[in-house]
Amino acid sequence: MRAGGRDAAQPGPGAPAPWAPTPGLVWAVGVGLVLLVLGVLGGRPDVALVGTPAVLGALGAVIARPRGAVWADVVPTAGEAAAITGDLHLAAPPGTEAVRLRLTRSGHGATEALVRVPGRRTVGLRARSVRTGPQEVVRVEHQGVGPGGFLVGPVAAEAAPTVLVLPRPRAVAALPLPARLRGQGGQHEARRAGEGGGLRDIHPFQPGDTPRRIDWRATARRSPHLEQLYVRRTLAMSEAVVTLVVDSRDDVGPDPRTWSGIRPIRPDDATSLDLARQAAATVAQGYLASGDRVGVEDLGVRRRALRPGAGRRQLERVVHQLALLRPEGAPSRRVRAPHVTAGSLVLLFSTFLDPEAAELARGWRRAGHRVVAVDVLPRPHVRGLDRRERLALRIVTIERSDRLADVVAAGAELVRWSDDAAPARLAALARLSHRRPGRGVG
Structure with missing residues (x-):
């Protein structure tokens, strides 16, 4: 975590609070008085002059002491994978030279800094994070420092605000398509005849065909006497409907010892839900960039699903919905699978640590959907596991396989x-063509 300051106007400090003397003030007054007494009693004015500035400086600091408390407020500005930023607004009463800060985050060490505050100041905060979803920015403890460091204000703490860290998509060259495309417009060639795609076939002229589609070479070859005209039929341009099904019931890290939930996950380890958010955001960005429609379903909580949609606004909705997914209590077993639009491609993001996600995937396959199971379990860290833990991990791995x-x-x-x-x-x-029924679908 690092901080960089800039001046900014903020509200004034809060109610007055007492300022306490520091050991430096006590030593300055004590040493100055001793030198004054020794100089007067010993007839040494030079010694008395040495002690005079210390006493006068201490008395001046007490007279000009700040009256009031230091005000601080943390405002999150942005949250994305690998970086969380915010602004720390500070306001100090007149006479305050600096503010001592102690910044902490859950699972991380503390960062201390002494910041000069000329009345009001804004300090930029930046923290590294591999996690996504709701995250704490920083907890701030602050204390004002008076003139010369002779007086300090009361220590106060500000609660850590929460920021929603959005997943960062990866670049993908191509994505698979469902077995059947829908809609009347899009970037993909459908199997049915229509406008705008590649050549489908050469077909006899029928009512409704336009004369500009007549293929005179094919007509001359097949019907030299022009008894029958032939037209070139092209493929329709259609869109794909994609449903992202995210299993938010599990949020496990790479350390198998934390899978029970008793031990906390290290803050610098990405969890399975972090990988699921990134994977889902990646494919959503790829499909929506091609003009397809994307929706989101959650296996963990029966909340209203995000219906399939297209466009830039839909990508923002999908990413925001993914960032909000998290385990909420003990999930109940589903009686039926979530509703999926007919003919859509289902991408299931799960750890597959229990059989429910696998049963839903088989059910969607029986219904005729193309299903892509995305395994988001992080690579287990086996170093440090004892014999019993390695055996338990092996059993879980075999069942999952x-x-x-x-x-x-x-x-x-x-x-x-x-x-x-x-x-x-x-x-x-993606190279498995959707034009040939059954290929790449099972």
Whole structure:
């Protein structure tokens, strides 16, 4: 965490508060009086002159002491993956030379600084974070320092405000498409005839066909006497409907010892929900940039889902919705799967530590949807685990591998987001053409 200051006008300080003398004031008065007494009794005016400035400086500091309390307020300015920024507004009563600050964040060490405050000042705050979602900015403890450091004000603490840290999408070259496209406009070529796409076939002229579509070469070749005219039919341009299903029930880190929830997760470790937010934001940005429609469903909480939509505003809604996802109490078992638009592509982001997400993926496959299961479990850290913990991790890994194998056997496709090759895997799935029914869908 680092701080950089700039002057700014802010509200005045609060109610007056007592300022206490420091040991420096006591020593200055004591030493000055001793030198004065020794100089007077010993007939040494030079010694008395040495002690006089110390006594006068201490008395001047007491007379000009600040009357009031230091006012501080933390205002978050932005929150994104890898950086949280905010402004610390300070206001000190007249006579205050500086303010002593102690900045702390949960799970991190403290940062102390002495900041000169000429009445009012704004200090910029910046903290590093690998987490997303609601995060605390910083907790501030402050204390005013009087002239010469002889007096200090009362210590006060400001509660840490919360900022919503948005996930940062990654770059993806290509994304898979559903088996059936919808709509009458978009960037993808559908299987049905329409306007704007590539060549579909050569077909006999029918009522409703425009004369400009007549292919005279094909007509001359197939019907030399012009008994029948032939037209070129093109593919329609359609849009894809994508549903992002995020399993917010689990928020586990790479240390298996924290999966039970008893031990806290290290603040510098990205959790499974952080990976899920990043993965979902990445694919949402890619699809919406192509003019497709994207919606969000949450497996953890039965709140109103974000309906599929398109455009820049929809991307902002999706990213904001993803940042708000978090575990909320003990989730109840779903009786039926969340509603998914017919013909849409389902991307399921889950750790697959329990069978519910896998059962939903198989159900969507039986309904005819193309399903991409995105594994967001971080790579486990096995260093430091004892024999019993390694055995427990091995059992959980075997069960999870069998569960994922059943999902793939049902026709879903698997992408592990913790791997660096996740974008390449999505691009490989995108090469499976949606024009041929069944290919790449199971």
